[in-house]
Amino acid sequence: MELGLVGLGKMGGNMRTRLRNAGHTVIGYDHNPEISDATSLADLVEKLPSPKVVWVMVPAGQITRDVIKELGDLLGEGDLVVDGGNSRWTDDQANAAMLAEKSIGFVDCGVSGGVWGLQNGYALMYGGSADDIAKVQPAFDALKPPANDNGQFGCVHAGKVGAGHFSKMVHNGIEYAIMQSYAEGWELLEKVELVDNVTEVFRSWREGTVIRSWLLDLMVNALDEDPGLSKIRGYAEDSGEGRWTVEAGIDNAVPTPAITAALYARFVSRQDDSPAMKAIAAMRNQFGGHAVTSAGG
Amino acid sequence: MELGLVGLGKMGGNMRTRLRNAGHTVIGYDHNPEISDATSLADLVEKLPSPKVVWVMVPAGQITRDVIKELGDLLGEGDLVVDGGNSRWTDDQANAAMLAEKSIGFVDCGVSGGVWGLQNGYALMYGGSADDIAKVQPAFDALKPPANDNGQFGCVHAGKVGAGHFSKMVHNGIEYAIMQSYAEGWELLEKVELVDNVTEVFRSWREGTVIRSWLLDLMVNALDEDPGLSKIRGYAEDSGEGRWTVEAGIDNAVPTPAITAALYARFVSRQDDSPAMKAIAAMRNQFGGHAVTSAGG
Amino acid sequence: MELGLVGLGKMGGNMRTRLRNAGHTVIGYDHNPEISDATSLADLVEKLPSPKVVWVMVPAGQITRDVIKELGDLLGEGDLVVDGGNSRWTDDQANAAMLAEKSIGFVDCGVSGGVWGLQNGYALMYGGSADDIAKVQPAFDALKPPANDNGQFGCVHAGKVGAGHFSKMVHNGIEYAIMQSYAEGWELLEKVELVDNVTEVFRSWREGTVIRSWLLDLMVNALDEDPGLSKIRGYAEDSGEGRWTVEAGIDNAVPTPAITAALYARFVSRQDDSPAMKAIAAMRNQFGGHAVTSAGG
């Protein structure tokens, strides 16, 4: 099929390559002219045959909303926009409604795969009508991972518009908590100094244990490259999906204590000095005359 | 090699089979005479050639301590006791010291594998001296999983006595938190009713995603067998290792918020009515005249 | 002063009484005609002298938004609306902007006091312009608690529009966590059975300890009325502010683990059977053959 692809960054660039490797024609657009196949969004749209399918792969939030709005002006009846970014699922219905006024279709698609996707395929969770999805299905088939011995995985029509990004959001929330799980275990093993070689213990878990996983494999890779993780700082950004997962939990009275713990640990990792702990220290000092450490100390 | 194996329950029984399949001679003892190869611990010890190696696979705690104490009376210089149960690592040094008085060796070995171990092999984490471990290495080699394309995993000499059970304990703490991670995501997806088929979303995650893992595979199995998990009650025991992991964290000032959240969720699952929430309801009523629900209601 | 008061429920009704006791003229409106002083909002507005001040004390959310919208149609330049309900602070700026189009002022006021406010006074946290606040200051003075030996407390101009409800929201978030703190301690003391009379221990804490507080006093009252809290069920609603506090924390990368723990404990208290724990039980069963409890059991 022919496909327009907006955003050729770390993810989009690799996806273009994988799609082309599968024999599809991809016209990519990026604000960086050196890697772009089109001079503008309008140029990209003009180059596509009808029905035009444009896959948006730009940073979530205002940038994605702006691109989709501009595409709404450029596309027409029967065309399709796919939002493959990490948009909040609550944006999807607004985008779909705006495009529907011009009879343009909309599919939201959560994409997982990181830097490994080019080689191994991307996991895809998408939402929208069956008709709209049919228009982009060849691209999904090219991007998804190959079937393994147990069957074909990594590709799901999750439900109506929004269901794809919602599923991807929950996926990322789970990812936060699983990463936190290994991280806590690693810190404890390192701290207690009973185990001679923590990396070897982690490596041993890669087979036969109930906690074997791809994240464990990645953790062992990281430990091999930087024993003791001495070169890395304990600082982690969060990309939105973790926050939204917890907020979706709260809105629906679903407790998510492990995911929340993982999110808060990231928040704390970015604080030079915790304001809350200043308050704790101050109260302790008022009550018990506990010595406090001065901010400059 | 020839090996005595005390405890032929769900784990021990399958381990005997796997050891025998590998060509080893196993003399098993169990309080159930129908499955036992010896009439008593003394009988089992008598039947073994020297140096005698006895693997203890009975419930952790007093039972394990009692069996090891009795073996200390029955065995002699150069013999070896392996504790393969889920003992707390703090028991190991006491057991080793007691046995050392008679020059009996001791190895602690955490074993993971569940009902899958017979077929796939057991992950082994062990602690002790190199000399002691050498005496039981053939059994370790028979029990461990086969090498896969990436190498040989599932078997590690973690350090001195106690390091094996400590590693297994942390493994289980991580397991608690990973299970909780998937469980929170599943509850949220089911509750929000945006996704048509939550099982299919989970299934799709088995390839290409960063959260693919064996536990995810097991969760999909469970959802296939009992869609919506309608036949199962939200009730989970804890087996000790989760508690010990959190306590080890506390003793070493290592925060384990995700593992702790998983542990507390299990505690709550076993309460018919939460005493703490009675107190909350009572205070709210005192302050705001909020209606309370009577205990009988 | 003369004041219109919309909503004469548990809170509004008592506030009318306290305002009248202080010599103010209050025209109350409620959908229940038996307690209402006006037949309609329009009637209430008509009966007030200019500049008209109308205090809205109805359930937060759509009802409050609707009442304020209707007041926007009925009031005019120089009049003032006070929202004394538990509205989310994000509603305040929208309401203020809508009213400002007709030069009607707006003050948001968080009110704390529960059933005790009539007698002891209400704590007030308000936001808005100094001019607007001056119009309602006599009512604030009547409602607030009397000065005590340490000074005048219970009344604060927190900042611009929204600052009042935001302060009240954080207040309630703190309240959730403090209630949870006592509740956890109470459950532990009751469970361990080392203490002969837990109520007496709680009572003793009312003086000399660092945890003495009004909530502790209320907890002792509750324990006196219902020893062991045997008549009450461990079930607690949440009223919105706890959720909003946690969400505000997340939006601002401020970790609130204790407040969040309190909120989640309330969520769990309202679940008959935890879906997440069904998933845990299912995974354990798949892995280890752990017996599960059937949903009907």
Place this chain on the structure above:
Amino acid sequence: MELGLVGLGKMGGNMRTRLRNAGHTVIGYDHNPEISDATSLADLVEKLPSPKVVWVMVPAGQITRDVIKELGDLLGEGDLVVDGGNSRWTDDQANAAMLAEKSIGFVDCGVSGGVWGLQNGYALMYGGSADDIAKVQPAFDALKPPANDNGQFGCVHAGKVGAGHFSKMVHNGIEYAIMQSYAEGWELLEKVELVDNVTEVFRSWREGTVIRSWLLDLMVNALDEDPGLSKIRGYAEDSGEGRWTVEAGIDNAVPTPAITAALYARFVSRQDDSPAMKAIAAMRNQFGGHAVTSAGG
């Protein structure tokens, strides 16, 4: 009465003063000869009339155990040891049993009051037999806070040996979580920058609100002395009771999520760089090529 008092530090020294102010004879012993009334423990014991009552007020743990052991050698039938320190309740029964061999009585007494106790009295929670407690009751009466309008509080016979320290431990666990509650609210108010003066909001809460408490008063004091807490670092020690409370919860399957959150926040406050967050950053980097911050950066 006549009383021996071992340990004249911040707490013990003030308690000696308060006891003497009430007319009691106190012979104090401290390793600092400048403030000591006796030259040794033996000298102190010799100076007391029979039945001798010795109150131990030294750091919990080995020091307390050593002092009590030495007193066991010096005292005799009918004498009494009171442990007023922050000992773990599990120590109490061992100490009582050791002393009972020589018919020496034992009372454990949790003491709260901080630097305010000298003036306001100390809250006392004690465990032991009625006969033993009678021997020290005059000292309890002198130390406890005076009755207030609502009655006599701050003094409770909690149960048998250990019940005093257990009650005090839970008290401190609750204290941890209440401090954390205010601290989280304060951080959120400061961060959002909607409120003009956070100190004034906290001050206003001192009357009329459901969260008024002594800790709130202390927090306001601290904010008055150091606006914005700019001079203090977000660093808090923990003194044992918080850990023991959580561990007692775990041992008894009582979830204490808010207290645990408070404890873990203290742990984190003492880490320069979080090992767990290094692991998170490393895994993110392996998966997604997320930039990491180098340890030196």
